[in-house]
Amino acid sequence: MPTTDRIWTAALLVIGDEILTGRTHDKNIAQLASWLGVQGIRLKEARVVADDMGAIAAAVNALRTGHDYLFTTGGIGPTHDDITVDAVAEALGVPVVVDPEARAILEEYYATRGGLNDARLRMARVPQGSELIPNRMSGAPGIKTGNVFLLAGVPHIAAQMLDALTGTLEGGAPLLSETIGCWTAESEVADLLRAVEKAHAECQIGSYPFFREGRTGANFVIRSTDPDALASCADSLCGALAEAGKDFTPGGI
Amino acid sequence: MPTTDRIWTAALLVIGDEILTGRTHDKNIAQLASWLGVQGIRLKEARVVADDMGAIAAAVNALRTGHDYLFTTGGIGPTHDDITVDAVAEALGVPVVVDPEARAILEEYYATRGGLNDARLRMARVPQGSELIPNRMSGAPGIKTGNVFLLAGVPHIAAQMLDALTGTLEGGAPLLSETIGCWTAESEVADLLRAVEKAHAECQIGSYPFFREGRTGANFVIRSTDPDALASCADSLCGALAEAGKDFTPGGI
Numbered sequence: 001m002p003t004t005d006r007i008w009t010a011a012l013l014v015i016g017d018e019i020l021t022g023r024t025h026d027k028n029i030a031q032l033a034s035w036l037g038v039q040g041i042r043l044k045e046a047r048v049v050a051d052d053m054g055a056i057a058a059a060v061n062a063l064r065t066g067h068d069y070l071f072t073t074g075g076i077g078p079t080h081d082d083i084t085v086d087a088v089a090e091a092l093g094v095p096v097v098v099d100p101e102a103r104a105i106l107e108e109y110y111a112t113r114g115g116l117n118d119a120r121l122r123m124a125r126v127p128q129g130s131e132l133i134p135n136r137m138s139g140a141p142g143i144k145t146g147n148v149f150l151l152a153g154v155p156h157i158a159a160q161m162l163d164a165l166t167g168t169l170e171g172g173a174p175l176l177s178e179t180i181g182c183w184t185a186e187s188e189v190a191d192l193l194r195a196v197e198k199a200h201a202e203c204q205i206g207s208y209p210f211f212r213e214g215r216t217g218a219n220f221v222i223r224s225t226d227p228d229a230l231a232s233c234a235d236s237l238c239g240a241l242a243e244a245g246k247d248f249t250p251g252g253i
Numbered sequence: 254m255p256t257t258d259r260i261w262t263a264a265l266l267v268i269g270d271e272i273l274t275g276r277t278h279d280k281n282i283a284q285l286a287s288w289l290g291v292q293g294i295r296l297k298e299a300r301v302v303a304d305d306m307g308a309i310a311a312a313v314n315a316l317r318t319g320h321d322y323l324f325t326t327g328g329i330g331p332t333h334d335d336i337t338v339d340a341v342a343e344a345l346g347v348p349v350v351v352d353p354e355a356r357a358i359l360e361e362y363y364a365t366r367g368g369l370n371d372a373r374l375r376m377a378r379v380p381q382g383s384e385l386i387p388n389r390m391s392g393a394p395g396i397k398t399g400n401v402f403l404l405a406g407v408p409h410i411a412a413q414m415l416d417a418l419t420g421t422l423e424g425g426a427p428l429l430s431e432t433i434g435c436w437t438a439e440s441e442v443a444d445l446l447r448a449v450e451k452a453h454a455e456c457q458i459g460s461y462p463f464f465r466e467g468r469t470g471a472n473f474v475i476r477s478t479d480p481d482a483l484a485s486c487a488d489s490l491c492g493a494l495a496e497a498g499k500d501f502t503p504g505g506i
Contacts, residue, residue, distance in 0.1 A: 017459050018459055019286075020297065020299065021290060025283045029278075043273045044302075078439060080446060081457075081460055117443075118443075119441075154463075175274070186332050190331050190375075206269075210407075
């Protein structure tokens with residue numbers, strides 16, 4: 001069990017023209033957020049930038065210094081538009097080198113797949129001083145350099161790399177949550193939400209409205225690192241909703 | 254037809270704890286990107302920040318000064334966690350005021366829905382000097398203040414607001430694209446992709462690998478504002494793929 005109150009934070013840099021043109025819907029923000037939650041690390045910020053050296057390098061330096069961990073997704077493949085390694089090296093002020101271990105992994109992986117050509121060898125290039133993150137899915141490893149973790153952009157490959165990192169990063173108390181759903185316009189219960197949150201300093205309440213089957217509802221998500229505070233806040237909110245004559249559903253709608 | 258070569262750029266600031274905890278998958282980045290493309294405006298950067306005044310205000314000031322337009326999504330509802338208006342006003346150094354037109358819209362909308370209470374009236378608050386963006390879906394308007402556009406977080410409400418803005422923003426030549434799909438590992442054609450891109454200075458080529466039904470493939474997306482350059486680049490790429498003995502599918506796989 002984590003014994004510290006220190007909050008560990010992370011940022012994500014999503015790299016790729018395909019996200020910013022709308023061609024591809026990002027799935028890595030939610031995927032990383034969920035994984036970090038389990039590690040006791042808070043995702044505090046995500047950014048999406050294009051395949052542009054300057055934009056990537058500037059974002060890397062802004063985010064790696066402001067958070068305990070920085071993750072990037074995308075741009076570590078074999079083609080000309082894969083420039084993440086070069087941009088991160090530029091941001092860190094180190095040269096790009098061919099990692100012998102990565103080269104050996106790729107040689108083995110491609111031994112039965114046409115051999116290691118120049119394009120494939122690009123995936124053995126790392127910022128000097130890096131370690132590798134295993135990738136059981138498609139050979140080419142992810143890269144850890146200082147507090148920066150370079151993951152694949154394809155979500156199921158990124159997931160494999162996160163799996164390999166599970167339990168290896170120091171974190172704090174996980175952020176717990178409790179959801180209470182209610183068939184109400186959130187504007188009818190805004191005052192009681194505010195009052196309940198104010199009375200439970202260790203909790204935050206988020207209100208997420210929806211429209212389904214012609215009806216208005218909302219899910220109220222209480223978040224806290226303290227399980228007792230969370231339970232007490234959830235009790236108070238249910239009590240207040242009942243008092244206001246609202247039907248509610250613990251667990252959310 | 255746009256006659257200028259000037260590139261118009263935009264940024265998006267997605268606001269909300271629900272995105273950064275992984276509870277909600279963002280849909281607004283792709284939605285805005287597609288809409289901006291049609292307006293001849295490039296989405297150059299997206300950021301996601303939590304429901305935190307300081308984080309929102311800092312990102313607003315970083316992004317509104319670096320781009321022609323800044324869009325925000327989220328945090329303009331009636332509850333205590335909706336702080337976007339206050340954060341944007343703080344960023345701009347202006348007070349928050351109740352907009353009489355917004356108030357009238359909400360009074361009419363809620364006349365048959367329980368009346369305008371304090372929480373609902375929060376949705377008439379704007380940074381001083383703003384204009385409204387119509388919202389046919391749920392009454393509460395979006396807000397335009399300078400080059401900053403505050404949209405709802407719920408994607409289909411944001412879509413309505415974008416619809417109301419269609420054709421009102423100055424843009425340049427739309428970025429056109431052509432996709433060519435190919436059942437190949439991208440690492441087998443990396444050299445020819447690079448060569449074709451290099452020979453067509455007005456085009457960028459993105460390579461997006463996939464794994465389907467046990468097979469490796471990739472879509473190559475050529476982007477340009479010049480339709481002739483785009484067609485010429487697509488021809489060259491198809492020619493090069495044919496010469497390499499690859500089956501390819503214009504339009505993408």
